[in-house]
Amino acid sequence: MLALDDVSMNFGGVAALRNVTFAMDEGETLGLIGPNGAGKTTLFNVISGVLTPSAGRLEFAGKPLGKAANWRRARQGIGRTFQIPQPMHELTVRENLMVAQRFGAGRTDGRRIDEILDLLDLTAKQHIDAAHGLALTEQKALEVGKALAVEPRLLMLDEVLGGLETATKRAFGQTLQRVRERYGLTMIVIEHDIETIKTLCPRVVVLNFGELIADGTPDEVFNDARVIRSYTGDSAA
Amino acid sequence: MTMMRSGLLLGFLAVAYLGVPLLFGGMDYVMSLVIAALTIAGIAVAWALLGNLGGLVSFGHAAFFGVGAYVSALLVMDNGWPVLPAMLAGGLGAAIASVATMPALRLRGPYFALAILAYAHIFKILAVEFSSITGGAGGLLSIPGFPTVFGLDLASKTGAYVLILTIVLAWMAVYHAIRRSTWGLALRAMHDSELATRVVGVPSTHLKAVMLVVSAFMTGVVGAFNAHQISFLDPEYAFSGTWTVLPIAAAIFGGYRTVWGPLMGALVVYLLDQLVFKEIMPSGHQLVFGVLLGAMILLSPQGLMPLLARLGVARPRRETAPQAAAPHATEDGNARA
């Protein structure tokens, strides 16, 4: 489904990604973890075409992504959220989803939008101005909503569960599972909460200083010495 | 559209097409002013389209105005084209010129605004330097006027009025249609959050480019109209900053997020200035004009249309009057990068 080959990204002197290589199959859910500033968001930016990598190749659904513009990638089926929510200004919550669906999926279907709003608990807020008037977590839910409205095949979630209380997080995690099954999605999830990762993702990839340091099942990964040192600290226990 | 709205619209059209010529047709002076105001309105609509939908504030619409004027005038004078098709070609010329300005679409906010201004300057200087085609600084005199169509002499004041009125209304219809489409929605979404819009599949640069071309075309046609109406052209005049500044003032004054705002703004701003202020203060009347602009911004910052709406003359529309909270109220302040 998605393959990265030797991808690097430099910002001036900072190497945010160094020779990252991994691939994932259709329907897989991948957890992406790593310390702050490890390059996770940068990886999303590279995959979704927000940034052009300094080196390396990307392949999606069997075809090289090349230099395809970010909006084209969305149409090809790559949906993503932003860690710092970026609602489309001047539009209501519902209109945000409508635009995403119309341009990303190339169709208009109010029922599916209702469905997404309902899934994300945003129905009550659908006519609210999206740029103002949403609490942080609601903005994150809207981020997920927009990405879903694009009707993607690959969904990339950047800390959408952050800021949720532990139990709520669990509930939202289950929602995501349902979403995935319902729409047959491949997912990459960035998340700092170890429990969530463990329950949600059969496979986990760990970045540290831009380098891929571990790739495996949660059990393997969280017992890896380098991961413990750089990321989980004592709390892994 | 409700019954009342279409009734209002019909009434307006009747007054505009029949009432005004009947009332003022004999008064050349008044008609000249109204024509000039409508010329400003035509540019103002085009500017508002780009500003409101494309999210691009241009400081250089004079560029398109001037190119349209020159293309049309030269086609008629040198190649013997009939005037009306030449005007459309003028619009086309401006649209093509706008393609040259497209690299500027990478820029945002004041950067874009100024880049277009730079183009206007460059076009002007080119018009001076290529004197063999354009007549140089001396310009073109005695440009042929409008023909007679269906028995209406467009070269007469009334004819010219009907022509420019039709142009302006057509542009307003285009503005309205685009704004109501899903394109309009996407275009509005882009303003402060272009990246967010792109990652859901909106080819924002393409959309903006289309808006730029459409806006340039509209402005070019109005420029061509002006050339044949004044029957004179020189670089200083054709690319004058006035063609940028007055329409902006008119559009913002009237409310550039509404379809009617630019037209109302142009009529009020221009006619008030020329008919009233000039009477009161023959030489310093611009001073009053300046005060008026300032006062309007302070008293009814969304423009004239919302003000009228508040007074109950027109009905406000949700999409046209966003209740944007003061920028301070947003969580991230004014720091949208």
Next chain:
Amino acid sequence: MTALLDVRTLRAGYGSINVLWDVDLTVQEGRTTVIVGPNGAGKTTLLRAVMGLVKTSSGDIALHGESLARTRTWDIVDRGVVMIPEGRMVFPDMSVLDNLLMGAYPRSGRPRWKQNLERVFDLFPRLRERRSQMAGSLSGGEAQMLAMGRGLMEEPKVLLIDEPSLGLAPVIVDEIFKILADLKAQGLTVVLVEQNTSRALAIADHVNLMRSGRVLLSRPAAEVNLDRLHDLYFARETA
């Protein structure tokens, strides 16, 4: 024991939308007061109202018994009340160092800005590494550290902290809670909004639960039972 900060029947919101409904909150000097509650409950709004960033429509906020009703945000800061907002509230086009120095802008913080800066850099070595990078290009977690570090530069009397652990890696979260415990040990008055309920309760002296713009529960930490709290948390909105 005196109430340092006293919020009485406060109503506040954004424009025509009211968010807080008659909220009462008492903050004792030297204690750590924790506010928990589901998303959209109005926790952030409450902190912002205290700082004068949100208009209040009725009720009152008092510091040392003096009303803050007409006091503007910057004067509130000068009186020693400081809020650490979540990470989006950094100065994106200023360097990390300048961001931190802005933390020392209130007069109380200026004299010892050098020591404080060193302390912050020691707590978050990542920031030292990134000192000349623009804050807007930091990663989410780095920005969160920056917001925290900047707040620590201010030397406040009362510190309001909004979700300090948001988006941080587990090692850093540990670090943050260590810092919070330190602050408490130093006798600083802290109001903490935090979603990590169990860890928040561990350092709390007093717990408030908010839901739908109301305070549903206000108890000393010792009397609060986590399970009972969760029940309230998820209770259907019937009451």
Next chain:
Amino acid sequence: ETFTLGSQVPLTGNLARVGTGMHEGISVAIAMANKELGGKHEFKVSTIDDESNPAKAVAAVEKLASEGVVALTGGYGSNIIGPASEAAAKSDLVYITSGGVAPELTHRDLDTFFRINNSEGYGKAMLGLLKDMGVKKVSVIYSNKEATDAMAKYVEEGLKEAGVEVTTHEFDASTTDFKSIMNKVKLRDRSDAIAMIGYENDYVGILRAASVLKPEAKAIVGVWSLATSQMNTEFHDLVQNVYGTSLLPYPVKFSGDEAVEFSATYKEMFGKEPDYLGQFGYVQTRLLIDAVVAAADKGEVSGKTVAQELRSLKADTLIGDVAFDENGDNPNFSHRMGQHQGDRVEIVWPEKAATAKMNFPAVPW
């Protein structure tokens, strides 16, 4: 009978200065005519600021026409005068001006358009002076505005015909620092004379650059707006020995009664010495008034009759003989050249009109 003349001039914007100057002359002409006519006829002027905008100028003409003016006097800039005079023709009104020198203006088959000056008149004077000086090499520095551009071309051609070597330097109207140009003149051109074709602010800039760089020229010559009393008082040292077109010396030594009275009235009304703008405005208006009076005496005042009167007139005026050809141009128009000498502006060319010998070679520094 009371006649109202219309006047459309720029009173604001870039051309405010010249527009105001011309309008002062117009006012003086009206005042003097009313005194002379002694109640038989009464003249008034109705003025509109055209803001240097053709559309507004056209509207101004139309408004004046609707107010019932009998003829128009004014206009500055060929770009404005073109459309404005066409609008006047449509309303059957005579339009007389001294503010537009473009040759095209008098080739439009407009029966009602007249002007008392043209670029040849200025050009001839400048050329004549340069030829008489016997200079071999001239640097022409000119603004890329329409009138200055035309004038520069005329002078360049004339000089080349006379076998004088010419280099030209075209500058943009917004230029304020002329050192680069002057440096080229000094190091590259090494010319005997510098000819400036621009406006007051340009002259000041060029002369300052020259004073700093001190090129080895023998003479500096300009056209309009230069050999004036105002320049002499305000930029006294800067303009010493500089030449410019000027009809009268300063302080004015008027010969005829009319000239003396003009000068006195002008001083009384505006508290300053008249300058060339005032003179031209006065002359064009005076001729117009005479034509209107003549037409009125014959029974009918219309565009046609006033134009007829103007076309048949032959007058000796403050600016020399005026007689219009069938295009409304004044082929007799020829200018004189003055030179700043101390506190005075002396006429130094042509010889028969000279009030003093020219200082040559001489430059301001």
Next chain:
Amino acid sequence: MFELTLQAVYSGLLAGGWYAMVALGLALVFGTMRIINLAHGELVLLAAYVAFEMERSFGLNPIAAIPVALVVVGLTALLVYFLIGRIRHDRELNSLILTFGIAIVLTNVILMTWSADIRSTSVGWFMDGAVIADTLFSMNSEVLFFGAGVALVGGTYWWLNHTWHGRALRAVSSNRNAAMLMGVNPARVEAMSFVVSAVLATVSGVALYTASVVFPALGHGLTIKAFVITVLAGLGSVPGVLLGAVILGVGETMTATFAKPSLQELTGMVIFLLILFLRPSGLFGRKVVGK
């Protein structure tokens, strides 16, 4: 050839120093409030006319007139600030119209007060030649105000980057609410930027009066030039302003010297577009990618 180039660069440098002063006044307000003060050129012009009036009425040397001009221009600038502060919606765009209106008012007030005649100082010293090494020519006034310009620009830079107030100024522009949470009173800080901008306008206005001629219609062009430099520089960057101004100044004189003087304006615009297309956020602008 060599001499020509040298002189062109020198003249351009001097012009650049002055441009920088004019532009920085605009850039400062733009950088702190995201507001383009379209009346800035008129403020510069106003200072020049105050200096003229002082010289005409009291025989004051233009340098000595600076304090008076400062008071007049400073008060006018504060008035502009006060009016901008009254804008409630869409400040970025609406302030354009407001300040444009103010510019019109100022132009006409100047026109009505001092007429359309051209004005310049009659103190000869300013125009006297200052010659360096027999090859570089300039007027005393240019050298003097180049020095003043560099000093003021440098001072402003230091102030912005190394003082609490300067940092607060940048903070307000970067994130207004966050700045308030740091104890900054945004209104005070913004007013201060207007005052500093007025100081720069005053000095550059007096410089203009002593080195060149002034007339009422001049202001608009000044604003445009300053604006071009501001955008060239990148949002509110002081070194960018200086560099942009010098590039513009030298570019103009080089064109005048080696091509056609009438293409000077074109050069400015072409340089401007080139730099923008190569660096879309200006010479010293920084872009932040969304997360």
